Amino acid sequence: MHPVDSSTTAEHRVVQLEEALNEAAQVNAELQSRDALKTQFLANISHDLRTPLTAIITHAEILRDGILGPLSDRQRESITSIIGGGRQLLQAVGEILTYARGAANQLTVSPSEFHISAVVAQVSALNEPLVVKKGLSLSVDVRPELPSLVADREQVTHVISNLIGNAIAFTPPGGRVWVNVSPHRDADVDHVLVEVGDTGIGIAPEHHDLVFREFAQVDPSPSRRHHGTGLGLTIARRLVELNGGRIWLESRLGEGSRFFFALPVSTG
Amino acid sequence: MEAARPHILIVEDSVAVTGALRVLFEETGHDVSVAGSLKEAVEVAALRAVDVMLLDLTLPDGDGLSALTTMRARSIEPRVTAALTGHAEPQIAARCTAAGCRAVLVKPVPIAELLARVREWTAA
Numbered sequence: 001m002h003p004v005d006s007s008t009t010a011e012h013r014v015v016q017l018e019e020a021l022n023e024a025a026q027v028n029a030e031l032q033s034r035d036a037l038k039t040q041f042l043a044n045i046s047h048d049l050r051t052p053l054t055a056i057i058t059h060a061e062i063l064r065d066g067i068l069g070p071l072s073d074r075q076r077e078s079i080t081s082i083i084g085g086g087r088q089l090l091q092a093v094g095e096i097l098t099y100a101r102g103a104a105n106q107l108t109v110s111p112s113e114f115h116i117s118a119v120v121a122q123v124s125a126l127n128e129p130l131v132v133k134k135g136l137s138l139s140v141d142v143r144p145e146l147p148s149l150v151a152d153r154e155q156v157t158h159v160i161s162n163l164i165g166n167a168i169a170f171t172p173p174g175g176r177v178w179v180n181v182s183p184h185r186d187a188d189v190d191h192v193l194v195e196v197g198d199t200g201i202g203i204a205p206e207h208h209d210l211v212f213r214e215f216a217q218v219d220p221s222p223s224r225r226h227h228g229t230g231l232g233l234t235i236a237r238r239l240v241e242l243n244g245g246r247i248w249l250e251s252r253l254g255e256g257s258r259f260f261f262a263l264p265v266s267t268g
Numbered sequence: 269m270e271a272a273r274p275h276i277l278i279v280e281d282s283v284a285v286t287g288a289l290r291v292l293f294e295e296t297g298h299d300v301s302v303a304g305s306l307k308e309a310v311e312v313a314a315l316r317a318v319d320v321m322l323l324d325l326t327l328p329d330g331d332g333l334s335a336l337t338t339m340r341a342r343s344i345e346p347r348v349t350a351a352l353t354g355h356a357e358p359q360i361a362a363r364c365t366a367a368g369c370r371a372v373l374v375k376p377v378p379i380a381e382l383l384a385r386v387r388e389w390t391a392a
Contacts, residue, residue, distance in 0.1 A: 050354055054376040055284035061379040062288065067295045090376070110358040154358060 035103075042100035049093045057086040098158075099214065099231045102238045109152045109242050116149050116156065116192055117142040120179055123161045127168060135173035138164075142181040149192050150266045155239040159247075162232045163196035163259050170257070171200030190265040191245070197258040203251040211249070212237045236261075273299045274390035275316060277346060279309040279335060280324040285375070289322065292379055293386070304328070309335045310342070318346035319390050323369070325353050325360070333367040340368070348389040352377070 062068060064079045071079070101107050124140050131138045149156070160179070167177040177198045184193035203211060214234040240247040240261045251257035276298045278289050286302045293300045301316070303309035306329045312318070325332040332351065339345045350371040351364040361372045371385060 047354065050375070051282045052284055055282065055288050057376045058285070058288035058292065058379060062292050062295070065379060067292065067379075108359075112358070152358075 039100045039104040042096055043104075046093050046097035046100065050090065053086055053090050053093065057083055057090070060086065095231045095235060098235050102235060107155075107238070107242060109155065111150050111243075112153055113148050113150050114153050115146070116181055116194065117146065119153065119157050119160055120181060120194075123157060123164055124179065126161075127164050130168055131177065134168060134171075136168060136171055137176050138168075139176070139178045140180075141178070143183060146181060146183055146192060147190065147265050149263060151243040151245075151263055152239075155243060156263070159236045159239050159261060160194065160196070162236045163194075163261075166232065166259075167196055167198035167200065167257070171198040175199040175256075184262050186262055191262040192265060193260060193262045195258055195260050197256065199256040202253045202255045202257055203249065204253040205251075208249055208251070212247070273297055274319040274386075275299045275301065276386065277301045277303060277309065277312055277318040277321045279303045279306075279321060279327065279332060280352065281305065281326075281328050292383070296383060298386070298390075306330050306332070306335045306338070310338050310344075313339050313344040313346065314342065317344070319348065320386050321346035321349045322373075323349055323351050325351055325364075333364065333369075336367055336369070350385065350389075 060079050060082045063071065064076055064083060098107070120140055120142060124138060127138065164177065164179065171177055175198060177196070180195040180197070182193050182195075184191040212233050214231060237247050240263065243263055245261055245263035247259070247261040249257055249259045274297075276293045278286050278293075278300065280286050280289070280302075281304045283304070286304070290300045290302060301312045301318075303312050304327075306327050309321070309323075313321070321336075323332045323335060327335075336345065336349055345368075348370045349368060350373055351360075351369045352373055352375050353360055353364075354375055364372045370389065373382065373385075
């Protein structure tokens, strides 16, 4: 039982408050439904962009590989650029789709047991041509006593791939990129700690939070040297958190960056 | 001889994508059939035995994997089926493997890889 207050003013106020609450709830529901629509739109548009890109890339590869006849070096170079551009676009579309699904809480975790060393080796090998092309060095150090991990392998691969990709993109020729993986104890729980470091341009401490924020670029100007959807690290953070871990960075402008993420050995 | 050419069935509703795959396989010594729906896919398989079916999972008349189930029930299942999907998600891969797919390939599959796999399957 509520304390009895027979004052009509108080009753009136209660009615007013209830009305205001109802109104707020309605506005909130409306906003949520609009947000869901926006997310659905992003998912649809991503799918519709992937299909023609698939056709473009496949046709270009057919030409590049000489299946329709021999090419001159210049022609092959030109077609290789079309394929490179197409794959880059595809990656951006993939990021938008992953972001949209994350925003709609549609990303699910499929845990399996695996050794992170295999993932690091796979991603490093994929990036090797780019590392060579940019005149960088990439070193990998995985501690042998590392336990296997129970997490979503695809998602962990995505995160490592994103961090290594960024390190390569933001490090000028002659620089170094490294990946260190070691056991780590956090809040009495066994973790695997992954560090992706580089000797690149670095990030000022006041921008550390910004880099994990959606659509953020430290340099948003159209003339910026580094392009991307601005979703890569937002997605990486979401994926790490979905797998029960956390991600952070240590960096100063001009002094390279070290991104870390720690995942619990078992999602429990 | 025409009959010696392996028969590839591409099941995919985007004409742009099937056009590219048709060029790829015809130019590399395969006979190619294209189906834009589950219904068409079953019709093609009923007419001529399929060596390799490349199967998109989302088709206008339903889930791509159900084509495989229908074909199996009618004993016109391709020798090898590979699923083509937009995403490499473990749940999708598991569903395809359970349905009898030999491989799950993420679009766009690099053509060198796609050709190598198809050649391996048709040689066996």
